[in-house]
Amino acid sequence: MRTVWLIACCWISCIVWASAQGGGARQPRPLPANLPETNPYSSAADLAIGRKLFIGRCGQCHGQNGEGGRGAVLNTGRFRYGGSDRELFVTIRNGIANTEMPGAFNLPEIEIWRMVGFVQQLGRQGATEQSSGDAAAGADVYQKNACSTCHTIGGQGGFLGPDLTDVGAKRALRYIRESIVDPSADISLDYRPVEVIDRTGKSVTGVHLNEDEYSIHLRDLSGNLRSFMKTDLKEIKLPRQSLMPAYASLPAGDLENLVAYLGMLRPDRKESPSQARPDMELWTFDRLENIGGHKTTVLGHPRVIDSPVGKAVEFNGIEDALFIDSHPLAGAETFTWEAIFRPDGGEREQRWFHLSELDPETGADTDNRMLFEIRVVGDKWFLDSYNQSGAANKALMNRAALHPLGAWYHVASVYDGKEFSNYVDGVREGAADLHLAPHRQGHASVGVRINKAFYFKGAVHLARFTRRALSPSEFLKRSSP
């Protein structure tokens, strides 16, 4: 028994940076108040330090000169999550959800800015990463070699190997080339091979999914999910060889064509707007004219204020509102909608955040909508979260969950494909089973309902839209004022 577990220890994969008082979950802090648009630390000396920081922290995946590798290429000047100083700051600081890119939550702002400066410098190389191959011919190579038995592109294919839908954006061409010729050189963390051998000598091979002291779990080569108790096993092997065969003997022309084909797989080249969207969108309410990169229309006189949680936009409850040219959850089959806000009282019913679908033909609002509302009761308030798509709709309202006015709160609406739930400060307040079809494109209003009724008195600091159901531990952290 012990021998089994001496062999089968878990693989440590997380990238943990600084850890004086212990590792574990790293929590994103709210973005700094007054986060500038342009890098305030971009002198030659700053860039020199930024280079060292980059080499220590980023170079292993992105290449010491931004040439890419396991991580995205950074020397072309094209940045998938935005190339402005501010956007790069946010990407470095918060990481990218559902990728191996970690956030640098606990780094000083100055060090992040210095890295931003160096990354911009890398981008100015303007390198073009081009394969000499023919992408169309590469698609045939992909087909001929039955790559789709194990890999998926755009929802088509098998799942024994990594999804390649956006591999061109995530990996450098040379890394893709190496992965074809020598797949064992660097195995994706989620696709590590494992072989278990039971007491009768029977062996099962597959992808390592989970493991603890007593059990181990894998997806076998036929795609079955398998679970084994370690007491039933004679041996567990964690081979250094990838499950993928090495295509070292692929003719050079075919290889280059295949690399060219995989390299062009980037979601932002796809036509469907919903697929082109990033998984997460952050709106900071630190200005009026532009929220989350979208143009706004200002009603009344909302104003940008400094608050204990950072910049926020304050609404007077009478005529102030912002209309934003985006429905950030359009097309989302599952989602988490979070906001950090401060209700200040006023009218009993207030609809302060509204995402509304627009009819593509008429341009008019349909009934499909998502709302954050509040009800004011004396010096307290409670949350009302509403969701509608077609005939399905639900209002989650917990009248007993009263909170004092005038304080900052984190609220969330979460939909996991089956259940719609809402939270205040990470505490679940309501839930209901619901089938919600994704919304089409639309727009948003903050401070009022989309039809300019039920104005909101209070302030909004942040909103985040994630295209999956987050657990409370993944929620935005509200700095407590």
Add this chain to the structure above:
Amino acid sequence: MKHGLIIAAVIAIGGAPQPPAANGLPVTYERLLKATAEPGNWLMYSGDYRGHHYSSLAQITADNVHRLRARWIYQMHRQKVETTPIVVDGVMYVTRPPSDVIALDAETGRALWTYEHKVAARVYTCCGEVNRGLSILGTTLFLTTLDAQLVALDARAGRVLWKKELADAALNYTATGAPLAVKDKVIVGIAGAEGGIRGFLDAYDAKTGQRAWRFWTVPSPGEPGSETWKGDSWKYGGASTWLTGSYDPELNLLYWGTGNPGPDYNGDVRPGDNLYSCSLLALDPDTGTLKWHFQFTPHDTRDWDATQVPVLLDSTIDGRARKLVVMPSRNGFYYALDRQTGEFLFAKPFVKQTWAREIDKRGRPVLNPDQEPTSEGNESIWPGVDGGHNWMSPSYNPNTRLLYFSAREERRRFFKTDAPEFQPGEAFFGGGGGGGARFRPEESWGKLIAMTPETGEIKWEHRILAPPWAGVLSTAGNLVFCATPSGNFYALDARTGKELWRFNGGDRVFASPITFLSRGKQMITIPIGDVLIAFGLD
């Protein structure tokens, strides 16, 4: 009625009963001195002043532990619950991140009152918004907060009696540890050595909140030890005091560990030993006077704080009776010192370590070459940045005479950047130490060690999958309790290490188990993930 049961139980176990007031209050200093005589209660962070984290309760034994079942769960809805509760006569006082306190009915897990501390807007923490627990004296609970305050609460209602700012949270001073009540004072540590603080240990009058003394863990120019710093580096030299220390009433000495010097990974700006970082301090609790110090890792550049629980025990080494203080250090060596004089007795590695050839006769490491953080990253260093051991509680069991503690075997990558400029309120690392490379199973695992403390000999060890963050509880029931990062809470035979029981709590564990009596029956609690779970025999 409940009190009656508790008294009966205490008498049955042989301790001297104390006449309880309502809910077993007040908890006098005399009771804290004899905390082990009240095994039904858990009166301070380590269970007693000696840092033993041991219980003489023996209802749950190696023979019946297979009947242990979850009895209740208290939901915290918070990340990284690192707290160790206090239990007084059926009431459990427990903290919740970031700096809240809840009084729970220990029998049912139902909340009796809640105190929510509003943390200041701007708080920098290196490692999560955690809190590790409380101390109690009289009828008052003492809480340190993330925004570096000491709060005194009435234990009966959770009302604030007084608040005291320890230091300026905007300058990255923060507090995460449980205070220690000694006589009429509350001893309080500080955290923030990743943020350019100058560390200290404070004592406050328990009644008034007046500060009685402060010991700066980084001396100012002219003071002894100041020669171990250069220029202004002492001003933000770190050496925090973020974990609870131990106390010897006979010697009247307080033992408290200190953290890393700052900046963590680039030592070029602070040439010298950097006293009193990564050290154990022995202080007079009445005056804060330093009696002796011992530095485990001079001029640390790998974030190896010496903020582990100092364990006090009396034994014989080389035929000579000794009052010992022992500590498995984050640097991978186990140390035994004479706690009267600070004399170094011996050190022995308990995990794989690559940085020191040996610890010499004076207790100073003889360094191996090429074990410093480098610009491009040095991947050859064992143990990792989180150390061979860390803040999770060890346990000393007087029956088996073994010291039990969690150990972390791992190789990690350490790098340094240019020496950072100090900026008030900003983090101050000068590099990093972490993953980066994808380490194989044989480069990262965990274990629970049972050690003969007089020799450092490992009697047995229990291997687990990954380096743990859970502390250890040992009991007179011949049991050792600990937990794994995969969420398994488990019990071993304290004599042999044989596994007897386990429970999958479903999330990582960053805490230490404790035990107590509820209505006369022994229970065990441990935070797993974001919940606190209580177990009892079915």
